[in-house]
Every structure is written in C-alpha cells, then in structure tokens.
Amino acid sequence: MFVVNGVTVDARVRREAASLAGAGAEVVVLGLRERSQPSEETLEGFTVLRLRRDPFRRGLERDRGAGVVRRLLAPASQGLAVLDYSIRALARGWRLDADVYHAHDLVTLPVAWAAGRLRGAHVVYDAHELFTEIGRLSPWARRPLRWLEAFLIRRADRVITVNESIAGELSRRYGVAAPLVLLNCPRTAGRALRDGSGRLRARLGVAAGVPLALYQGMFMPHRGLENLVRAARELRRAHVAFMGWGPLLDTLRALAVVEGVGDRVHFMEGVPLSDLLEYTSGADVGLIPYRNVGLNNYYTSPNKLFEYCVAGVPVAASRLPELVKVVEGRGIGVTFDPERPADIAAAVNGLLEDPARLAEVRANVARAAPAFTWEQQAPRLLDLYASLEGVS
Numbered sequence: 001m002f003v004v005n006g007v008t009v010d011a012r013v014r015r016e017a018a019s020l021a022g023a024g025a026e027v028v029v030l031g032l033r034e035r036s037q038p039s040e041e042t043l044e045g046f047t048v049l050r051l052r053r054d055p056f057r058r059g060l061e062r063d064r065g066a067g068v069v070r071r072l073l074a075p076a077s078q079g080l081a082v083l084d085y086s087i088r089a090l091a092r093g094w095r096l097d098a099d100v101y102h103a104h105d106l107v108t109l110p111v112a113w114a115a116g117r118l119r120g121a122h123v124v125y126d127a128h129e130l131f132t133e134i135g136r137l138s139p140w141a142r143r144p145l146r147w148l149e150a151f152l153i154r155r156a157d158r159v160i161t162v163n164e165s166i167a168g169e170l171s172r173r174y175g176v177a178a179p180l181v182l183l184n185c186p187r188t189a190g191r192a193l194r195d196g197s198g199r200l201r202a203r204l205g206v207a208a209g210v211p212l213a214l215y216q217g218m219f220m221p222h223r224g225l226e227n228l229v230r231a232a233r234e235l236r237r238a239h240v241a242f243m244g245w246g247p248l249l250d251t252l253r254a255l256a257v258v259e260g261v262g263d264r265v266h267f268m269e270g271v272p273l274s275d276l277l278e279y280t281s282g283a284d285v286g287l288i289p290y291r292n293v294g295l296n297n298y299y300t301s302p303n304k305l306f307e308y309c310v311a312g313v314p315v316a317a318s319r320l321p322e323l324v325k326v327v328e329g330r331g332i333g334v335t336f337d338p339e340r341p342a343d344i345a346a347a348v349n350g351l352l353e354d355p356a357r358l359a360e361v362r363a364n365v366a367r368a369a370p371a372f373t374w375e376q377q378a379p380r381l382l383d384l385y386a387s388l389e390g391v392s
Helices: 011-022 055-061 068-096 106-119 139-153 164-174 197-204 225-234 249-258 273-280 303-310 321-327 341-352 355-372 374-387
Strands: 028-033 040-043 046-053 100-104 122-127 158-161 212-218 239-245 265-268 285-288 315-318 333-336
Touching (some): 011 374, 055 068, 106 122, 139 164, 158 374, 197 239, 212 303, 239 249, 249 265, 273 303, 303 321, 315 321, 321 333
Parallel strands (some): 028 046, 100 122, 212 239, 315 333
C-alpha cells in the first residue's frame, strides 16, 4: 500500500491494512514519517515503512500568517516532496515484489501503477475523496490531475471509493465500472462502548448537564468551522467543542474571543483512534458543518459521520447529498444550511430542546449503529482481493 502520511492516524488505511493482514495477507504500507515516528514499525499485524519526512503535516502546523515567500513556495516544495516519495516508494515497492499494489488516493496512483507494470502485479485504486475537486487545488492544477486520473483509473484492476455519489461521479467522468463502495465506518471489534462523557468533559472543563455539540477531526478551511463558532452566540444552552488539530486552530480561538463566546467554545487535541469512540460518546450532538465549495465537499461522507452514529451521538450536519441520505434517511439527526450560523444554531437548539424528538433520534441512532461498523464493510474488501486472479 502507498500513502502520503504517517499512517498512525489514517483510520481508513489502518482498517484496510489490518483487515487484509488478519485474513492472512502480508501487508506493507509505504508512508511518510511525522515528528518522532520510527522509520519502520508493526501496527496491527502489518508493516509500516516510512520513506521520508512528511512535509504536508509540518506545513499544516506552521503559522499560516508567517512568511509570504514560504507560502508561495509551498506548492513547489510539496510537489518535489511527492516526487521524492514516489521515487523512493517505487524502488522499495519494486523490491517487495508484491501481488497487489494498492494506491491510497490519486497522489500515489502513479507509483502504484508503475510498480504494478514493472512486476506484472495487480493495482487497486482507493479514492478516499474526489481528489481533483478538493478546495485547496488551484484551477491550473485540476486539469492535469484529471488527465492523470483518467489515464490511470482505466488501468487499475479494481477501484474503491467512500460513497455512492463519488462512485457514480468517477464512473460517469471516466467511463469505468462503478467503484466498490467501502464506507468510512469505525471498527468496534464487537466491543461494548464505554460511556466517555466524564473523560470528554474533564478534558474540556465542561460541567455535567451542559449540552455538548462536538466537532471532531481536522481544523481545515472549507469545513465551516468559523460558522460553528459564530453559531455559538445563538445556542441557548449548548457549548461547542472542537477535538482535533489543524491550521485553523489559532484562527478559531481568536474568533471565539471576538464573537464573545470564548467561555462557550472549547478546544482539545485529538485522541488516539483506540480511544476516539469513547470520547465521542460523551457528546450530545455531533457536528459536520462542511461548506459546499466544490464537488468534493458536496459529496462528502467523512469518518465522523459514522463515528458519531456508532458512538450513539445524534448528528447535526450540512444539507449535502450523502449527509442528507444518512442523517435524514436514517432519522439520526438534523441538517442545516452551513452558510448561516443562525440555521446551525436553530437546528441544534431544536433537537436538544425537544425531549420527545431527541429520544426518537437517539433510538434511531442505536438502530443504525450496527450497520455503520467496519466489521460490516471489511468482507467486501476481502472479497475484492479474492477476486483478483492469483490472489487468495
């Protein structure tokens, strides 16, 4: 497998690699090294080889306001880093002589395809998102990336993606069979979830009885996080909690002060994946305020959607197709217009202040949760691998 991150916090990569390893495959993930991560380690039965330092996370952690020259040169620097990773990954991947080369996202598909061609092996393309439509891409970068994806997706033996909308778009756009959909559902391993309300509130400094509306994940542009802070002004009882990390952290903290809600908006670092659902379960509502800034966001169905549900937490989410399909279709929460903080607040207030409706939604969450676990998704991945000629 090829991926341009440190693997440890990439839930999808870890789930897939662990499932394949658990089924008897020898799995090696070629990634990048973050901070003090070792160059080689074993995680859940698979091997991680980190080929170079990760420039992407380090770039995200830098002060976005520092250095105009640095910001202008960042795309070129990161492009060179991807090229360097690809060269190292191709050399290492070729030496591994694998039966299958599995690319996580478009950025690693060229090296997976090249390794597959050199070794006469199978190639799997795992599209975590609609990569050519992500908000941070400049217009001039989109066209060559679409050409690249058009060329390579037709040469992959199997294609996987995260929801039906993106599968349909890839199929229409490139004239390929609809990719296999593997939802970004969390693993439970059949374990009963412990109540994490005490741990979450202790970390945040929020008293019992105060409703918590939680956003978990990266603090990135285009996710509507600024509007969550603004919405806190109109939340009658609930506090807003941010759990994660990212370049907008300082911006969000400063905005909370400007908006006069510094005492009602709380921040904490992300927690290990093994502890995540326990912490999540301590929230009263899970928030997904992504903005419609392009097809990638429009079709989003992020990990947190299913994490909230499996943790037993009702969802308040942007009115976007895949979110509406799950949230309204399953009756597990409410949707809102992410461009209007007042609408976000009204949705959260309306849910929390209607005991009968809240009880119904929580019951729907409990019914839906078993369908949204990785244990329900993993057999489809194993079947896909089994369908590849010469792979057991």
